[in-house]
Amino acid sequence: MRRLGSLRGQLLLGGLSLGLLLVVGYSLLSANYFLRGMDNITLAHMARVADGYARRLEGERSRGLEEVAGYQLSGRWQAMPEAVRQAFDGVPSEPGRLYKGRDDGPSERPTFYFAMHHPTASGSLYVVDAVVPPPEPGMADAGIPPPRDALNSLMTLLGLGVAIAVGLLVALLWWLRHVSRPVQALGHWARGLDARRLQEPTPDFGYPELNELAALLRGGLQSAHDGLAREQRFLAHASHELRTPITVLRHNLELLRRFQQTHDETWSPRHRQVFARMERAGTTMKHLTETLLWLSREEGAAPPDVNVDLAALLEGQVAELEYLLRDKAVAVELDTEFCRVSLPEAPARIVLGNLIRNAFVHTWEGRVVIRQRGAEVQIDNHRLPSTAAEAGETAGESGFGLGLQLTAQLTERLGWPYENLADATGHRVRVVFEARGVRPMGQGGAS
Template identity: 30%
Template structure:
């Protein structure tokens, strides 16, 4: 998300580039058309001169060749100026038109038009333009046209930019309105009629948001219903187990050596089931703010939880290393214990050999355990349920849960600050 682009800036940049290219292209085209128009005008004049001369020549064979200040007619190729002959060869066909740039003066041009007279002789009409032919009136007119062209281009450029900005601003407002509507969409207003966002695409997005919200709310309702039903359904068999354990203890079964170990394991399993049921109920309730907070000695609670779940390591080659300096945290005690119990119980349950390291340093609880490489995938999947159940609780408590999974180890970090 850090490198995300702005559609507004992208569209504006596109419009700027497009307008700039448009203005530059039209400026180049204006210059090309001006030069082409000048050439066509001169060519047309030379053709007219040849037509007038042809008509006069038919009436009078002694008609003089057209001649003016910058217009001359040559009866043969040899009479042409040297710089023209360098460009135009003696085989220059009749009826052709060409432009010759002066070598001596870069501002001087010669327009040559060859024409065959009725007696078969080829004449060369040459129209020359140079510094001496400049006209202040024409230059002033050309400058005016240039200024007009530039001004018109700038006005069009600014006009297009202004229109683009207005359109972008309008669409941005509608998108922000759609965003606010989508953010505030909840269970209370999801069924209300969608407002008109004026554009077909935005209305389609609004419908899509509404449908997604409906699906999410339906999923949440199914999840809450499942949690309620599961927690209540589990209470009955757990209560039966607890009653039977209490009855066996009253009969003195816990005093017989051969029953002590299985009864202790059953008692701890029942307690774990009670904590699981409590977890499900609190996840479904999600009313953390109403619970009173207490100053909890984290190290003492963790030690008790470790002792209660030590039966899960029976007959396993697992060594537990602890670093639990005294530390106090302010939180709802029941929920905090649920979170800590789930983390430690998951670690004990899914570790079959190696080490389990439990450390409590500066508000950070870290539980790291070794995994068997061949069974890493199945073990990793087993961690999912317990951690999934406490993820909502840690978020509600303002704590941060981080899981780091590797091929040979599994680490859970709980930041409680």
């Protein structure tokens, strides 16, 4: 998902953009109405002068050029001065429209002309007003109006718009700061929630929506805390309840061994094999219980490191789990080399046992390749295409997912690099038991 930036920045940008759009729009609209108002005032004044002049003519048609109240009036456009006629593209023909022209001429000060065509009872009249900027501001004291008053008024209007925009920005920043304080307080409170603060009442954050969100956060964390407390209680009880039968089993196996030695009984190879398997199972259960209890705790010392022969450990795990391949057309290729690694034996035994069990259970026809080089172990199970679908259908029935989760948690907790890759015809796992100075295995698996 594309990152959109902070919520505060988005609100500030949106509010400021909308405010500036409104300010600029209304400023342009005001400037347009201001100019149109000035034009209407000029037209109305010129029309009054023309009507008064027409009444004085008493129905006669004006042919010459006359000046009335500072305006030039004539019934004929050709009677206007040549400078006036050259300032316009043609004869003003549309009644009630203000025509504007400019004569730059040889003078340093241009002359601005305003003309209109005004129909009267005695005929049409052309009214022209000439505006020449004064040479210096001091002439305004002599009664000559400054020609830049309209421009100054327009600039004042635009300046007022800019001031309103700045004021809007300041108000928006203040509003965002006022609104964001409760949100920041909610975030600070949520980050500091722990078992002790969950027992305290929820603070009031000023807005119903924030209070509802705080209640949801507190409720979710309270549920998670209650679940964790139940899990810890279960682990504490399970620790005692599991250790007791495991201890009884191991002690009875030891008594059985001493009884056999004391009475000088000779067991058959099958009996010795069964007895050895029971001893390994008891030891495995003891180590598994201790490892799971350690894994469930956030803190605590890791199981002690021992000097382990990794090749012998792999061979022992394969021998113990070979019963899973009965009645299956599966070939096992075990390729190991001598390597002693200092590591926690129980977690390593659990990891290897889970990975090998997974390969044996989910391969119905094909081969399983187990390769060990130094501290690195790689397991590939190559299923035939005809059995790949069947293995996928039974994957959810064997409980194998829990074994992989436990393997991932153990390797992550102990810092062992672990990879789990799957394709249409098999599975590949790779784990490195963090040995120093051991050459890592190549990416290409055995085939």
